[in-house]
Amino acid sequence: MKKEGFEFNFKRIFLFGLFIFIFVLLSFNFASAINISSCSQLQNISNNLSFNYTLTQNIDCSDTINWNSGAGFNPIGDLTNKFTGIFDGQGFTVNNLYINKTTNDYAGLFGCINNSIIKNFSLINTTISVERCIGSGHMSWSSTQYPWKVKFNNFNN
Numbered sequence: 762m763k764k765e766g767f768e769f770n771f772k773r774i775f776l777f778g779l780f781i782f783i784f785v786l787l788s789f790n791f792a793s794a795i796n797i798s799s800c801s802q803l804q805n806i807s808n809n810l811s812f813n814y815t816l817t818q819n820i821d822c823s824d825t826i827n828w829n830s831g832a833g834f835n836p837i838g839d840l841t842n843k844f845t846g847i848f849d850g851q852g853f854t855v856n857n858l859y860i861n862k863t864t865n866d867y868a869g870l871f872g873c874i875n876n877s878i879i880k881n882f883s884l885i886n887t888t889i890s891v892e893r894c895i896g897s898g899h900m901s902w903s904s905t906q907y908p909w910k911v912k913f914n915n916f917n918n
Contacts, residue, residue, distance in 0.1 A: 794812075794813040794814055794815040794847070795809075795812055795813065796814075796815055796817045797814050797815065797816050797817065797820070798816075798820070799820060800822035800825060800834075800858075803820060803837075804837075806837045806844070806848075807835060807838070807842075809846075810838055810842055810844045810846060812846045813847040813848075814847070814848050815848075815849045815850075816853040816855075816882060817851070817853070818853055819855075820853070820854070820855050822856060822859070823856070823857035823859075825857070825858055825860070826859040826888075831861060833859035833860045833888075834859060836860065836862070836868050836869055836870065836871060836872030836873075837871045838871055838872045838873045838874055840873050843873045843875040843877075844871050844872075844873070844875070844877050845875050845876055847877065847878045847879075848871075848877070848879045849878075849880055849881055850880065850881040850882020850883070851882070852882070853882055853883075854882065854885050855882060855884050855887075856886055858870065858884060858889075859887075860891070861890045862889075862890065862891045868889050868891035870887075
């Protein structure tokens with residue numbers, strides 16, 4: 762009889778502990794995304810390459826032609842520091858992006874990525890100048906040399 766009482770109390774304690782653990786786990790939103798609503802916020806993705814991001818509106822990047830002494834927007838990620846997060850455009854557009862990388866490879870909105878998801882946005886009226894390794898405007902790659910896993914969904918260029 763004591764054995765049954767012990768099992769009952771053990772189960773009750775275990776279930777209570779499990780409940781607390783699940784409650785604490787659900788209190789943290791690990792998959793929350795950082796909202797992007799401006800071109801400067803888009804550029805700042807380079808400061809946290811492993812986070813998740815979502816566009817909250819169409820973004821006009823026409824001022825990027827004046828950024829970085831004429832070099833324009835710095836692509837997000839490079840060969841050393843790859844973008845490893847999630848970027849969800851939620852159907853919005855990035856307009857008038859300007860990139861001029863005549864002395865640097867890996868030009869596009871995303872310069873270099875790894876194990877990333879990039880989806881649901883369009884680049885409109887984009888200007889990209891680069892010596893080599895230009896992507897479709899969304900990212901650049903050299904897939905034979907650097908075969909990283911990446912997933913692209915539902916974007917237009």
